[in-house]
Amino acid sequence: MSKPKAKAAQTHQTGIYKSDSVRDVAESLGIANLSETVASSLASDVEYRIHQVIEEASRFMRHARRTTITTLDIDQALRVLNIEPLYGHNPHNPPVFRRALPFPNTANVGLVYFVDDEEIDFDRVLREEKITLPKGVSWTAHWLAVEGVQPLIPENPPAIPKDVDQEITKSPPQANGAFPLTPPSESRSTVKKQQQQQQQLVKQVLSRELQLYYTRLTASLLPPTADSTKRTAALASLRNDAGLQALLPYLIRWVGEGVVTALKEGAQTEADGRSLEVLLDVVSAILENNALFIEPYLHQLLPAILSTLLHSTLPPSHATHLRTSAAQTLSRLLTQHSTTYPSLSPRIMKTLLVALISSEKSKGTREGAIRGLVGIGKEAVRKGLVEGGGVKVVGSECTPGETGPLVDSVMTALHVLHPASDMPESLDTTDDGDAVTMGQLQDVLGNFFAEKLYGDKAWASGILGSIKQQS
Numbered sequence: 001m002s003k004p005k006a007k008a009a010q011t012h013q014t015g016i017y018k019s020d021s022v023r024d025v026a027e028s029l030g031i032a033n034l035s036e037t038v039a040s041s042l043a044s045d046v047e048y049r050i051h052q053v054i055e056e057a058s059r060f061m062r063h064a065r066r067t068t069i070t071t072l073d074i075d076q077a078l079r080v081l082n083i084e085p086l087y088g089h090n091p092h093n094p095p096v097f098r099r100a101l102p103f104p105n106t107a108n109v110g111l112v113y114f115v116d117d118e119e120i121d122f123d124r125v126l127r128e129e130k131i132t133l134p135k136g137v138s139w140t141a142h143w144l145a146v147e148g149v150q151p152l153i154p155e156n157p158p159a160i161p162k163d164v165d166q167e168i169t170k171s172p173p174q175a176n177g178a179f180p181l182t183p184p185s186e187s188r189s190t191v192k193k194q195q196q197q198q199q200q201l202v203k204q205v206l207s208r209e210l211q212l213y214y215t216r217l218t219a220s221l222l223p224p225t226a227d228s229t230k231r232t233a234a235l236a237s238l239r240n241d242a243g244l245q246a247l248l249p250y251l252i253r254w255v256g257e258g259v260v261t262a263l264k265e266g267a268q269t270e271a272d273g274r275s276l277e278v279l280l281d282v283v284s285a286i287l288e289n290n291a292l293f294i295e296p297y298l299h300q301l302l303p304a305i306l307s308t309l310l311h312s313t314l315p316p317s318h319a320t321h322l323r324t325s326a327a328q329t330l331s332r333l334l335t336q337h338s339t340t341y342p343s344l345s346p347r348i349m350k351t352l353l354v355a356l357i358s359s360e361k362s363k364g365t366r367e368g369a370i371r372g373l374v375g376i377g378k379e380a381v382r383k384g385l386v387e388g389g390g391v392k393v394v395g396s397e398c399t400p401g402e403t404g405p406l407v408d409s410v411m412t413a414l415h416v417l418h419p420a421s422d423m424p425e426s427l428d429t430t431d432d433g434d435a436v437t438m439g440q441l442q443d444v445l446g447n448f449f450a451e452k453l454y455g456d457k458a459w460a461s462g463i464l465g466s467i468k469q470q471s
Helices: 020-028 038-063 071-079 122-127 164-170 189-206 206-221 229-240 249-263 268-288 294-311 319-337 344-357 363-375 378-387 390-397 405-417 432-445 445-454 459-470
Strands: 097-099 113-115
Touching: 020 038, 038 071, 038 378, 038 432, 113 122, 206 229, 206 249, 249 268, 249 294, 268 294, 294 319, 294 344, 294 363, 319 344, 319 363, 344 363, 344 378, 344 390, 363 378, 363 405, 378 390, 378 405, 378 459, 390 405, 390 432, 390 445, 405 445, 405 459, 432 445, 432 459
Parallel strands: none
Antiparallel strands: 097 113
């Protein structure tokens, strides 16, 4: 019977990563007496993981058409393997390893590599010229405008002097399509030079097509003619075209100058009335165009609208229509932009209230103020006519039985407070309740307009109820 052969002793062979490295790491973590079997197994697993990472990194290297693996490839490979990447290594400045010279006493250690650090000569650094580093990029917030007024702070451009501003307003657009800008100066030669520079700048901003469009558009609108085909087409273009943003400041300036020209003389003619109607249609078309950003130009639009609305002497045949159109345009403007500028509606209401109750104002101005309040809404009518006393002021200036646009505008405002009944029933002076209602109407509306409501009991009660409910 033969003896069984003795089993050969198992030997753990490791590759590049030695078990001694594992044992050194274990000792640094406080694990002493690590067996050779465990150290060899861990070394084999570490070597397998290293091969796995290098294999993934080599794929990124080949896809990048490179022949050298960088630290970026290693980071991408670690992310693919769901391992947190190594931080602090820049692929554009890879470290340089140098091989250390062998030591005589430790010849069996093998090759040792180390990172070659750059040696800095302090004498050379101190002798070189010092370069001041620029400040880092930063940002800060400041007010461009507060309630339409530009603050005088270093971040904002300086304000334009008033005399220069007047010169800008007086300079009309030229016939060849160029639009001169501000030419402030003291000498005539400097004025011409700056005008040429500004015209060149504007020509760079406005294309030749836009300049031709502006010329033909304004020529089609003014002066108004009997043939309205071109005017209708021009207004339709203003309502729908989306490429007019660059022309918007020039169009608004043209509207303002047209309103000033039509209103500056004492007695307005029929031609002036038709021109104002066209200009109000232009403003309405600009507001209806959703592609235009008009918020920066509201302070230029409002004077043209309010001047037409509150002017004392408009052409008689156009006065009511002009004031109604201006009130509707003002209402649309406030509806679109009062949420962006919460103080806009109160400021407009204050302007209209001053025009309504001031003692020196004409009937035309008061009519325009009332129609403006009607356009703003029911609350504006209540505050202006009732709380502000506007209806009493108008009634005190009217003679008994008087009719006209001013009285009609007040009656329209009262319809806004509460609609009239379909089947009116007159107030009875002998009835105690109706007598109380009459007295309240006289206290709220004054005698003139209270008498006009005596014939509709339901309407009078509704107006009083609406006033009490709001107050």
